[in-house]
Amino acid sequence: MQLSVSDVAVLCHVPENKVYKWIHDEGLPAERVNDLYRVNPAELLEWATMRRLPISPAVFQKMNGDSVGRTGLTDALELGGVIHDVAGSDRESVLRALVETLPLPGGFDRGTLVRLLMAREAMGGTAIGDGIAIPHPRRPVVLPGSQRMVRLGFLAQPLDFGAPDGKPVHTLFLIICPTVHAHLQLLARLASLLRHANVHDLLLDRADANRLLSGFRAEELALTEETAVREL
Numbered sequence: 216m217q218l219s220v221s222d223v224a225v226l227c228h229v230p231e232n233k234v235y236k237w238i239h240d241e242g243l244p245a246e247r248v249n250d251l252y253r254v255n256p257a258e259l260l261e262w263a264t265m266r267r268l269p270i271s272p273a274v275f276q277k278m279n280g281d282s283v284g285r286t287g288l289t290d291a292l293e294l295g296g297v298i299h300d301v302a303g304s305d306r307e308s309v310l311r312a313l314v315e316t317l318p319l320p321g322g323f324d325r326g327t328l329v330r331l332l333m334a335r336e337a338m339g340g341t342a343i344g345d346g347i348a349i350p351h352p353r354r355p356v357v358l359p360g361s362q363r364m365v366r367l368g369f370l371a372q373p374l375d376f377g378a379p380d381g382k383p384v385h386t387l388f389l390i391i392c393p394t395v396h397a398h399l400q401l402l403a404r405l406a407s408l409l410r411h412a413n414v415h416d417l418l419l420d421r422a423d424a425n426r427l428l429s430g431f432r433a434e435e436l437a438l439t440e441e442t443a444v445r446e447l
Contacts, residue, residue, distance in 0.1 A: 243262050244258040261341075261349075263406065289428055290363075292367060292428065331356070334352065335350070344379050346385040373385045388405060417430045
């Protein structure tokens with residue numbers, strides 16, 4: 216599904232002229248079709264996440280034409296797992312370590328996933344600043360038959376991921392989903408939670424899995440309640 220300029224304005228809570236400025240001056244990816252701009256939702260989420268711009272997950276859930284998934288971000292994180300001291304001296308080696316023990320569907324080639332991730336890195340870093348990166352292919356990782364999962368990895372040694380603030384990356388989030396819509400929902404939710412100070416503190420402390428999951432669940436519940444109030 217492609218978004219119009221007015222759709223983007225609603226999602227980002229800005230006037231339409233601001234969206235045009237983003238397209239012309241700030242690199243928001245957009246295609247021109249019959250003199251009208253169209254924006255891919257996944258590319259919008261990536262672009263907005265890099266700039267810490269708020270996008271409501273509830274709006275994406277309404278727009279995507281699919282039923283809202285029952286698996287929240289914390290549940291997906293619990294399934295994907297939290298790993299500490301991810302070893303590697305470059306992007307490819309840490310991504311390979313991140314993928315190595317993921318609970319992927321049988322027969323899936325993990326090397327293919329690493330190559331897809333590296334192809335995206337070659338186009339431009341996936342770091343969003345403050346030592347965090349969200350590696351992903353050019354399009355969402357969609358594995359039919361899989362469950363939504365998010366893997367969180369803390370690097371043994373911070374690495375350069377081409378972050379906009381120049382800071383080396385110490386924390387990686389990898390999202391795996393069975394549908395594009397599920398990917399959009401989880402990415403929007405993650406982008407929202409990463410703006411919360413409590414979540415940042417947990418990541419900086421490199422908290423253990425139990426503390427991380429408890430903290431993420433509390434923040435996600437608060438975000439869900441806040442979204443429900445705004446919709447009333």
